[in-house]
Amino acid sequence: MRLRILDNGHSLSTKALFALIRTISRQPVLDVVRLVNYRADFYGKPMGRVAQEAMRGPSSWTVGDRELMAAFIAKTSQSPFCLEAHAAVAQRASGDAKSVSAVLSDPGLLHVEEPLRATLLLLGKLTREQTVDADDMRAVLAAGASRQQIEDALAVGFAFHTMTRLADAFAFSVPGSAAFAAGAKYLLARGYR
Amino acid sequence: MSDIQQARTALTTRILEGDGQLPSSGRQAAFHNRGVRGPAGALVDKVARQAWRVRDEDFAAAQATGLNEDQVFEMVVCAAIGQATRQYEAALAALEAATGTE
Numbered sequence: 001m002r003l004r005i006l007d008n009g010h011s012l013s014t015k016a017l018f019a020l021i022r023t024i025s026r027q028p029v030l031d032v033v034r035l036v037n038y039r040a041d042f043y044g045k046p047m048g049r050v051a052q053e054a055m056r057g058p059s060s061w062t063v064g065d066r067e068l069m070a071a072f073i074a075k076t077s078q079s080p081f082c083l084e085a086h087a088a089v090a091q092r093a094s095g096d097a098k099s100v101s102a103v104l105s106d107p108g109l110l111h112v113e114e115p116l117r118a119t120l121l122l123l124g125k126l127t128r129e130q131t132v133d134a135d136d137m138r139a140v141l142a143a144g145a146s147r148q149q150i151e152d153a154l155a156v157g158f159a160f161h162t163m164t165r166l167a168d169a170f171a172f173s174v175p176g177s178a179a180f181a182a183g184a185k186y187l188l189a190r191g192y193r
Numbered sequence: 194m195s196d197i198q199q200a201r202t203a204l205t206t207r208i209l210e211g212d213g214q215l216p217s218s219g220r221q222a223a224f225h226n227r228g229v230r231g232p233a234g235a236l237v238d239k240v241a242r243q244a245w246r247v248r249d250e251d252f253a254a255a256q257a258t259g260l261n262e263d264q265v266f267e268m269v270v271c272a273a274i275g276q277a278t279r280q281y282e283a284a285l286a287a288l289e290a291a292t293g294t295e
Contacts, residue, residue: 003265042270049203138291155281158278165240169273
């Protein structure tokens with residue numbers, strides 16, 4: 001990563017935790033894990049509570065829907081680490097890897113049902129243009145999304161508009177698919193806290 | 194206040210008002226992408242607007258102004274959360290305008 005402290009500035013107990021993760025998973029420690037465990041009281045812990053609420057809190061969107069939103073934001077913002085990481089979680093959550101891959105390779109999202117399709121397109125515009133207007137919201141409401149569903153999707157947006165920026169700015173390395181699969185298994189079992 | 198709003202408020206309060214190696218005023222400036230001068234300001238603006246274009250040289254230039262790694266870490270985190278906050282709040286305002294209810 002671009003700051004040495006994020007690679008090896010952790011406390012001894014955190015380094016021991018990383019060694020345990022490597023031993024159990026037989027995979028490298030993902031850079032996002034290194035980030036959230038560096039001075040965790042400053043960023044990792046409070047951001048973990050935001051992400052947990054957005055991604056695993058009460059919502060009529062499924063966990064798979066929200067992980068797909070995260071992957072779609074990452075794709076739109078050209079963040080390879082977050083795209084691979086959350087595509088893997090969405091695939092594992094839905095049990096349908098082909099459908100998730102198809103969605104993420106289809107700019108028009110033609111095979112996605114409403115109101116998820118309109119919601120993903122809204123998040124895509126918010127990611128690209130960094131703002132949206134009332135007409136954009138009316139389109140999502142007209143597609144069948146409730147106000148609460150839109151608010152829940154915007155919470156996912158907040159979390160991943162933060163995380164994709166940090167992944168790109170700090171230059172997270174992109175490991176092989178086995179490392180992301182191990183990360184996906186953990187995120188589905190334990191969440192973001 | 195909803196749970197997500199409470200969590201977001203706690204996050205923002207921590208990064209801007211809690212202990213840090215950058216003065217709170219510096220973290221506020223990075224968060225708002227306003228008033229950070231020189232190479233550090235260029236890095237903050239890039240993180241906010243085009244994070245995928247950040248390069249090693251941007252970090253090196255910021256650190257060459259005398260900032261240590263922890264200070265750059267805090268600055269980048271504040272810049273990212275600040276811009277995500279502006280996007281989130283703009284979208285909530287648009288939703289409010291579309292529905293016209295509190």
